[in-house]
Amino acid sequence: MIRSQKFWIAVCAVIFAAGLAWSIILLTMSHGDKVTVTRDGVVLYTLDLSKEPDREFTVEYEGRKNVVEIKDGRIRVKEADCPDHVCVRTGWLTAKIPIVCLPNRLVIEYADSDLDAVAG
Amino acid sequence: MKKLLCLPIAALIMLCSCADSSSEHIKTLYCMDTHMTLKAYGDKAEAALEKAVGTLVDLDAKWSVTNTDSEIYKVNHAGGGTVQVSPETSELVSFGRDMYEKSDRTLDISIYPILLEWGFTIHYYKVPAQERISKLLWNVNASKIGVNSSGVTVPADMMIDLGSVAKGAASDMICGELRKAGVESAVLDLGGNIQTLGSKPGSGKWKIGIRDPEGSGIIGSVSVENKAVVTSGGYERQFTENGKTYHHIIDPSTGWPAESGLVSVTVIGDSGRMCDALSTSLFIMGAEKAYHYWRKTGGFDYIALTKSGELLVSSGIAEDFDLDKDHKNIKVTVVK
Amino acid sequence: MDAKRLTRLALLTALALIIFTVELQLPTLAPVPGMKLGLANIITVYAVYSFSAGETAMILVVRVLLGSLIAGNMMSLAYSMAGGMLCLAGMLLLRRVIDKKHIWVCSILGAVLHNIGQTCAAIVLMQTSTVIAYLPFLLVSGCVAGALTGMAAQLVVSRMNK
Numbered sequence: 129m130i131r132s133q134k135f136w137i138a139v140c141a142v143i144f145a146a147g148l149a150w151s152i153i154l155l156t157m158s159h160g161d162k163v164t165v166t167r168d169g170v171v172l173y174t175l176d177l178s179k180e181p182d183r184e185f186t187v188e189y190e191g192r193k194n195v196v197e198i199k200d201g202r203i204r205v206k207e208a209d210c211p212d213h214v215c216v217r218t219g220w221l222t223a224k225i226p227i228v229c230l231p232n233r234l235v236i237e238y239a240d241s242d243l244d245a246v247a248g
Numbered sequence: 249m250k251k252l253l254c255l256p257i258a259a260l261i262m263l264c265s266c267a268d269s270s271s272e273h274i275k276t277l278y279c280m281d282t283h284m285t286l287k288a289y290g291d292k293a294e295a296a297l298e299k300a301v302g303t304l305v306d307l308d309a310k311w312s313v314t315n316t317d318s319e320i321y322k323v324n325h326a327g328g329g330t331v332q333v334s335p336e337t338s339e340l341v342s343f344g345r346d347m348y349e350k351s352d353r354t355l356d357i358s359i360y361p362i363l364l365e366w367g368f369t370i371h372y373y374k375v376p377a378q379e380r381i382s383k384l385l386w387n388v389n390a391s392k393i394g395v396n397s398s399g400v401t402v403p404a405d406m407m408i409d410l411g412s413v414a415k416g417a418a419s420d421m422i423c424g425e426l427r428k429a430g431v432e433s434a435v436l437d438l439g440g441n442i443q444t445l446g447s448k449p450g451s452g453k454w455k456i457g458i459r460d461p462e463g464s465g466i467i468g469s470v471s472v473e474n475k476a477v478v479t480s481g482g483y484e485r486q487f488t489e490n491g492k493t494y495h496h497i498i499d500p501s502t503g504w505p506a507e508s509g510l511v512s513v514t515v516i517g518d519s520g521r522m523c524d525a526l527s528t529s530l531f532i533m534g535a536e537k538a539y540h541y542w543r544k545t546g547g548f549d550y551i552a553l554t555k556s557g558e559l560l561v562s563s564g565i566a567e568d569f570d571l572d573k574d575h576k577n578i579k580v581t582v583v584k
Numbered sequence: 585m586d587a588k589r590l591t592r593l594a595l596l597t598a599l600a601l602i603i604f605t606v607e608l609q610l611p612t613l614a615p616v617p618g619m620k621l622g623l624a625n626i627i628t629v630y631a632v633y634s635f636s637a638g639e640t641a642m643i644l645v646v647r648v649l650l651g652s653l654i655a656g657n658m659m660s661l662a663y664s665m666a667g668g669m670l671c672l673a674g675m676l677l678l679r680r681v682i683d684k685k686h687i688w689v690c691s692i693l694g695a696v697l698h699n700i701g702q703t704c705a706a707i708v709l710m711q712t713s714t715v716i717a718y719l720p721f722l723l724v725s726g727c728v729a730g731a732l733t734g735m736a737a738q739l740v741v742s743r744m745n746k
Contacts, residue, residue: 130681133682133685133686133689136678136681136682136689136690136693137686137689139693140689140692140693140696140727140731143692143693143696143723144723144724144727146720146723147719147720147721147722147723147724147726147727148724150719150720150723151720151724154717154720166712166714168710168711169463169710169711169712170440170459172283173276173283173285174285174437175274175276176272176274179271179272179273179274180274185276211655211656211657211659211660212617212657212660214612214615214616214617217612217615218615219615224717225717225718225721226714226715228617228706228710228714228715228718229617230617230618230659230663230706230709230710231657231659231660233709233710235710235712235715237714241457242455243455243456243457243466243469244287244435244444244448244454244455244456245285245287245435245437245442245454245456245457245477246437246440246442246456246457246458246459246466247440247441247442247456247457247458247459247477247478247479247514248440248458248461248479248481248512248514463711463712463713
């Protein structure tokens with residue numbers, strides 16, 4: 129079977145369809161107001177966007193900075209000195225797709241946790 | 249149809265949160281080399297948090313071991329002389345010194361020169377030579393610290409660092425301040441040192457996660473009121489050289505990272521600085537000694553994760569502990 | 585290895601680097617970390633069907649290393665390397681079962697493997713599994729980009745053999 133070219137074309141089609149379906153599910157998944165800001169695997173802040181005042185703060189990693197902005201109950205990376213700026217161009221955090229800055233190891237995402245804080 | 253249903257539900261939720269008079273206030277800051285989140289509820293919270301931030305910055309300025317203007321820096325560089333310090337500094341140094349004997353000599357605030365040698369303070373890690381460690385160990389002995397009304401004295405070749413108790417002590421202090429200001433509920437996260445004040449508005453106890461030493465999740469959570477929750481683990485700062493991993497919790501009896509068979513220790517108690525100190529101590533002691541220490545002293549509860557993946561939970565907190573759903577494979581043993 | 589073959593390999597590597605550098609100048613389509621056309625893959629796919637495994641690996645490793653240097657982004661090296669290696673290993677296996685008329689299929693699967701490798705590297709480095717949320721988007725884009733670069737490579741392979 130694996131020598132059949134049609135088999136491999138079918139595999140591609142399945143991957144494409146699965147990727148598409150999975151993307152749509154992620155885009156339409158519901159989320160709460162709680163957001164975690166994680167750097168290098170450690171949760172720095174857990175924030176409730178519905179209660180946060182508009183403000184900005186900076187997260188540093190090995191001397192490089194990401195400026196995070198909270199405004200009108202939304203959150204985004206406003207400025208960054210990472211090389212690719214993907215985090216900035218991602219814009220406001222929407223849906224269950226995190227804002228990620230790979231070079232600076234920063235992740236901002238909606239949390240489904242009901243924890244008030246994490247010790248450690 | 250489903251979407252239509254969502255609207256009234258969302259409206260209801262919004263109404264509920266409006267009716268809740270205890271509004272949440274949050275402050276985040278970077279202080280004492282770590283990220284802090286202070287959350288407090290009620291009308292008085294805003295002003296009280298503002299003040300708490302000031303207190304934290306002030307304490308950091310006094311207790312920093314690297315800031316040349318700090319009281320601790322002055323104490324360390326007085327060449328054996330006595331340095332006049334603020335009451336809170338002298339109080340904490342005296343607490344740290346007393347904890348040395350009380351913790352069976354596992355917590356030593358004069359371990360700093362050895363941490364420096366390992367490079368843990370500056371992230372420039374190296375494994376020191378044994379002779380170097382042995383030589384430095386001569387001057388590691390917190391009982392030699394003098395504290396009295398005229399100030400703090402450390403011997404000329406000794407250096408102290410309040411890092412192992414500072415965050416706990418700071419959380420105690422701001423917790424007291426918030427209470428005085430009329431705040432009835434708050435949760436303070438000082439870089440993973442958690443202190444709770446009162447209970448959570450609306451839902452009772454605070455739910456505090458305990459970080460999973462591997463990965464970014466949690467191994468479980470404890471539900472507490474008016475308690476401090478502090479976790480210590482080698483994972484917080486470590487490096488690998490020649491295939492061996494070295495972490496930052498140094499056993500003062502050897503000068504080497506503690507090899508006690510524990511991966512992380514969480515202490516739950518009334519006093520933040522006590523929890524802070526004990527989480528380090530119990531980690532160094534290991535499961536067996538920690539258990540006997542807990543039986544003998546009491547006044548706190550602990551949760552210890554062993555290298556073999558067993559979780560030891562002391563009986564006082566067992567009922568309020570929940571294992572995380574992703575870690576059901578961990579064996580939980582309640583110790584009595 | 586004779587000088588002629590070595591020169592061809594060097595030339596291909598240089599070509600891959602040029603394509604890579606040109607692509608750096610193009611605006612990225614969507615703000616998903618790691619999402620790109622991967623035009624330099626045309627060379628890799630072509631090499632898979634024209635050279636030995638070792639030779640193809642050489643082209644790829646040199647291209648990824650120098651590419652990261654040119655981009656001035658050494659942090660992305662781990663991601664590119666993890667993706668590149670998985671992609672290469674997969675395509676080298678697949679070339680045994682996928683014929684030269686279906687290079688584009690092999691290229692799609694290679695691109696998908698590249699995305700999986702990248703995501704795994706990100707999970708390890710970032711110490712969080714949340715980055716997996718980007719995988720579906722990468723898979724979709726990988727299929728499209730893989731098909732495009734694969735067709736280009738197929739064209740090259742068929743014309744070079746004439």
